[in-house]
Amino acid sequence: MAQATPQATQPKKGILMSEAALKHVMALREKQGSDLCLRVGVRQGGCSGMSYMMDFEDPSRISEQDEVYDYDGFKVVCDRKSLLYLYGLMLDYSDALIGGGFQFTNPNASQTCGCGKSFGA
Template identity: 75%
Template sequence: MTQATETKQKGIQLTEQALQHILALRNQQGKDLFLRVGVRQGGCSGMSYLMDFEEPSQVRDNDEIFDYDGFKIVCDPKSLLYLYGLVLDYSNAMIGGGFQFTNPNASQSCGCGKSFSV
């Protein structure tokens, strides 16, 4: 098994709005947590996005780690195949607000933007 790698070139991009919102959510948890981003089978387009906070001790040896000035995003290698180049944005608009995924690997996305197909 290889050791977790910290990548300088970010395969998962965050806009400033997304980073600020994620940091605010993490601060509410009262812990220094990482953000895990991934995919799973399901959703109306075949695959759905996953995002959740995770303890640093739960990072696996083969996870990719992306550092944003001390805040870390982790992604497993299988998910990264589908997410490489993803841009995660956040909008506080009343209609259509929340996290938005712009995935260059998606051939099709559902109307809500939370699932995709490749």
């Protein structure tokens, strides 16, 4: 009887990205500069109390206080304080004419605003 070999499991990512979001971010990065990472976080403000933030950043700015998730060589970075509110976040992208752009599906949000760019926890 053949024994099943344990499969290597990839570490879970605290910030998830759909294929469409990753493709769009990579295209935007090419316009900015090829060696940038994506920083995702939260800040106070917005319709529901906290708003999402995303921006490209030089990898040299990654600190020990950051969690880094690798997507085939592309790094997504989140500070640990923001990660308390974002762990499990799914970042998606749609090119629909109405309602298109980046969409955040956050399992930690107790409420979200109509624009989808802010939330309450």
